[in-house]
Amino acid sequence: xxxxxxxxxxxxxSSGVNFSIxxxxxxxxxxxxxxxxxxxxxxxxxxxxNVTPGMTASKVTISLTRNLQLCLPNATDCxxxxxxxxxxxxVLACRDSVMLxxxxxxxxxxxxxxxxxxxxxxxxxxxxxxFHPLGSCPCDLTAxxxxxxxxxxxxxxxxxxxxxxxxxxxxxxxxxxNPPFDQLCSSQSMEYIPDWFPFLCVQSSLNNTPFLGYFYHxxxxxxxVPPFKIPLQTSPGRLFTGYRQGDPIMTEEDEYFxxxxxxxxxxxxxxxxxxxxQNFDVKCLTNLASYKEGLPHDVRVNSGTGDFIQQNVxxxxxxxxxxxxxxxxxxxxxxxxxxxxxxxxxxxxxxxDKKIEQINVTVFLGSLxxxxxxxxxxxxxxxxxxxxxxxxxxxxxxxxxxKPVKAANMNASDTFGSLNxxxxxxxxxxxxxxxxxxxxxxxxxxxxxxxxxxxxxxSLLRGNVTEKLNSLIQxxxxxxxxxxxxxxxxxWVEIIRLDPFNSDTNVSSGNLxxxxxxxxxxxxxxxxxADVGALQGIPQQEILAVQISxxxxxxxxxxxxxxxxxTSFLPVTASVQFIKxxxxxPIPMTRFQMNYTEFDCNRNAVCWPQLFYPLTRFYTGxxxxxxxAKGLLLAFLVLLAAIMSNPWFSKLWDSSLV
Numbered sequence: 001x002x003x004x005x006x007x008x009x010x011x012x013x014s015s016g017v018n019f020s021i022x023x024x025x026x027x028x029x030x031x032x033x034x035x036x037x038x039x040x041x042x043x044x045x046x047x048x049x050n051v052t053p054g055m056t057a058s059k060v061t062i063s064l065t066r067n068l069q070l071c072l073p074n075a076t077d078c079x080x081x082x083x084x085x086x087x088x089x090x091v092l093a094c095r096d097s098v099m100l101x102x103x104x105x106x107x108x109x110x111x112x113x114x115x116x117x118x119x120x121x122x123x124x125x126x127x128x129x130x131f132h133p134l135g136s137c138p139c140d141l142t143a144x145x146x147x148x149x150x151x152x153x154x155x156x157x158x159x160x161x162x163x164x165x166x167x168x169x170x171x172x173x174x175x176x177x178n179p180p181f182d183q184l185c186s187s188q189s190m191e192y193i194p195d196w197f198p199f200l201c202v203q204s205s206l207n208n209t210p211f212l213g214y215f216y217h218x219x220x221x222x223x224x225v226p227p228f229k230i231p232l233q234t235s236p237g238r239l240f241t242g243y244r245q246g247d248p249i250m251t252e253e254d255e256y257f258x259x260x261x262x263x264x265x266x267x268x269x270x271x272x273x274x275x276x277x278q279n280f281d282v283k284c285l286t287n288l289a290s291y292k293e294g295l296p297h298d299v300r301v302n303s304g305t306g307d308f309i310q311q312n313v314x315x316x317x318x319x320x321x322x323x324x325x326x327x328x329x330x331x332x333x334x335x336x337x338x339x340x341x342x343x344x345x346x347x348x349x350x351x352x353d354k355k356i357e358q359i360n361v362t363v364f365l366g367s368l369x370x371x372x373x374x375x376x377x378x379x380x381x382x383x384x385x386x387x388x389x390x391x392x393x394x395x396x397x398x399x400x401x402x403k404p405v406k407a408a409n410m411n412a413s414d415t416f417g418s419l420n421x422x423x424x425x426x427x428x429x430x431x432x433x434x435x436x437x438x439x440x441x442x443x444x445x446x447x448x449x450x451x452x453x454x455x456x457x458x459s460l461l462r463g464n465v466t467e468k469l470n471s472l473i474q475x476x477x478x479x480x481x482x483x484x485x486x487x488x489x490x491x492w493v494e495i496i497r498l499d500p501f502n503s504d505t506n507v508s509s510g511n512l513x514x515x516x517x518x519x520x521x522x523x524x525x526x527x528x529x530a531d532v533g534a535l536q537g538i539p540q541q542e543i544l545a546v547q548i549s550x551x552x553x554x555x556x557x558x559x560x561x562x563x564x565x566x567t568s569f570l571p572v573t574a575s576v577q578f579i580k581x582x583x584x585x586p587i588p589m590t591r592f593q594m595n596y597t598e599f600d601c602n603r604n605a606v607c608w609p610q611l612f613y614p615l616t617r618f619y620t621g622x623x624x625x626x627x628x629a630k631g632l633l634l635a636f637l638v639l640l641a642a643i644m645s646n647p648w649f650s651k652l653w654d655s656s657l658v
Contacts, residue, residue, distance in 0.1 A: 242354025398540030417475030447573030514557030
């Protein structure tokens with residue numbers, strides 16, 4: 001043992017068993033331990049024996065009672081050497097003078113390195129390297145001995161220095177830690193000294209050397225890393241002023257209100273904070289083994305003004321399990337383990353200005369069995385209080401990145417429309433795939449697989465593919481803004497449709513069986529938008545135009561050695577591309593700009609038209625008065641340098657020195 005306490009166990013019934021501890025010694029003649037008997041007691045020297053009886057086993061504890069601190073001057077009851085205890089112990093278990101068990105312990109215990117008492121305040125003072133070099137003799141590498149060619153080594157006697165006095169290390173390594181720099185007026189190290197050197201040289205001591213100037217302390221700011229728990233401003237006189245767009249929502253315990261969300265890598269993060277006024281709709285795959293419950297619904301949320309609101313939770317049962325169970329393994333009925341879990345959570349935040357008024361939560365529960373893959377769905381939607389109490393326009397008039405694009409069908413009695421893309425599930429077949437709304441500002445690409453037989457008619461195949469792609473676009477117009485009114489046609493832009501190319505030739509007959517050209521398998525959605533202004537510093541983005549086109553492919557039946565009575569697959573895809581254009585058309589280039597490209601700042605590294613840009617009103621980095629003063633000072637220095645470069649100035653300078 002190497003510590004002051006050790007535990008062991010005696011297996012069996014300990015009733016009537018006598019435990020004892022004995023300090024053993026080695027016979028110097030034979031080198032063997034002395035024989036122990038059952039006449040010992042539970043204390044030997046500085047050692048105590050404690051037994052905790054049990055039903056089937058008893059715990060035996062051997063502890064040291066002496067002090068293990070190193071001896072201080074004029075101190076007793078301590079350890080005189082670092083290896084404090086070196087002893088051998090024997091623990092015996094006897095019943096009626098019959099030895100039942102025997103335990104041999106060899107103790108080697110070192111003294112504690114720490115000690116109680118006052119610590120000396122004397123500490124080694126390291127000089128500040130800003131003003132004093134830390135190492136005055138860098139070539140002194142060996143302690144207590146003279147280093148050859150190191151003339152600053154204090155261990156080198158004058159007799160030893162005579163051996164290498166002519167070949168000492170020079171420079172900083174040799175002890176010259178404050179070498180004179182070239183800008184000193186007294187420095188003669190420069191081979192060529194210009195005429196203006198006496199006018200611009202530096203009069204300074206070696207204590208102000210640039211060698212020490214490497215340790216420059218300017219006006220720096222310490223980065224403030226926000227902790228996981230952000231304290232709310234709820235103290236008197238400094239109340240919480242409300243949420244802003246993008247701020248994390250806080251709970252009553254000063255923690256983030258978290259809901260599982262997708263990360264940049266596509267994986268689900270269980271403790272992702274919910275941002276104010278940012279909707280999302282995510283799906284997270286899990287199984288029964290890795291399922292974890294989220295944040296409890298009894299957690300109260302900070303409304304934004306210091307008070308707390310309770311969530312209104314409604315629990316519902318899942319009726320259609322196929323929308324959530326994406327994969328199921330075949331297991332025997334006797335081996336299946338099922339558990340009631342959360343399939344989906346729908347959060348609705350009702351807000352007004354910078355405050356959350358109400359939180360409505362709908363939780364969908366279902367049974368998840370072992371071997372099934374569950375696609376959990378979490379949705380968060382922020383709804384303005386004005387949209388509930390009235391029909392006036394509300395919220396941010398422009399689109400926000402990540403919010404669904406608003407669509408309408410003006411040709412139907414119900415003008416509500418949708419603009420979606422594929423969201424495949426399971427094997428990725430189009431028959432099982434669902435759809436998800438197009439999110440503003442996020443380019444996306446998705447698709448599904450369509451099963452096609454070898455005897456498929458090409459015309460019917462084109463019509464089937466076109467029908468499936470058109471089912472994603474149930475709209476004729478798209479809203480320019482997020483708050484576009486369905487009653488005002490000027491708030492909408494018409495979708496430009498480029499119909500797919502239809503071939504009049506039946507290519508599925510004769511020897512061309514299994515080959516169909518011009519299949520519109522790719523749906524391309526291009527949305528053009530621009531920044532049209534700003535509201536409270538937030539850019540307002542507006543959709544200008546929407547175009548839908550189709551890309552055709554040549555489908556050919558793929559099979560192995562035998563193609564009879566088999567099916568092939570046709571990938572059907574949909575892509576969304578957001579194109580940002582200037583709100584106003586750019587100014588056309590003049591003929592001078594097109595012909596003389598050397599004056600174009602965008603195509604050249606040197607931009608002569610912007611030579612005096614800091615002196616113009618367009619420069620906002622500093623105040624105009626400071627820029628003008630610095631410009632005049634620069635002009636004066638240039639003029640002075642031009643005057644001093646003339647030959648007559650050097651003659652005048654030499655004559656004045658004489």
